[in-house]
Amino acid sequence: MSYNETDWVRAITKLVELTSKQEISWDIFTEYEADAWTTVDRAYMAPLNDRYYVVKSSRFKKYVDEDEWFWAIKFEFEVYTQEIHSDYVKIASAPDLSVISTLYSVVESNFAFKQDALKGLLD
């Protein structure tokens, strides 16, 4: 058994829904598993039912030929667990889905709102 793309889309849709209802809250996350080929610009994490959902915005070098490249953006979604007093362990990462960028932007705007980014300017 394994999860297919539709399962991932359903799960991430559920997270967008929960985020929108403010039933889960996202915070900046730094303990993701690093990868030498990608630079993570920003990662958010939300805990839910002993799982830690992480959405990352990262950059990677996209090569057009052998030595020419440009920075390309991708959004990644990963699931972590954590035993007591130990590190986060990645248990799954989603395939490349466009719904992840939607999740990221919803999380980002939600986070800005939660942090009161426009504090004092809207009075």
Added chain:
Amino acid sequence: MARSSRDQTPLIFAIFDRTPTRLTGNLERIVISIVIAGVILPAVFVVLAWLLNWSLTPGGPNPTVGDIWTMSGGLMGYWSVLFSGYAAYQVKVISEKYFARTRFPQIKETIDAITERMGKAADKPASALRSERFIASISVTLGEVERVPGHKMNELIKRAKAERKVVVDWINDETQNGVIANTKKIYWTLFQTLQEISQEITAYMKEQGAK
């Protein structure tokens, strides 16, 4: 879907067994088999004539040079009609493929923009959603997907259309003015269906890119 039917392909299809494309599917196999059948039909006819002692030449049992020229000329003409028909069919296939190739990336972008908007607008009440532009663009975009030939997404589009109608009816319902969108199950179902369409387009583009 086309791939699973491969096991029971008749021999004539198997001769020219080419991977069916998502765009043409079984239609391509049928066309190819018609062409093959058309090409070998004269040979069958000749064998049959020889077995049954039919006279193929107008000038009696011994063909003259003129007879041979007439027959081979006729045969060539017959084959060229067949192959030009096949070429015309292939031109149509290629033009559809390129149409899809240019349209789908734009359509996918639109769908992703819509779902992003939906995700961000989900904390608004129905009365505020009425003025949102994305509600109107959903049906336009679905229509655009529908008009791309060979998309194989009829089921998804049908579902999305039905769900969109429920959402629009809800938004326009005066008694529901204060209800927040993210509490409505159907709002998220529509969101998910649109994402599935976007995913399906990505898969389609990948397949086309591999060819």
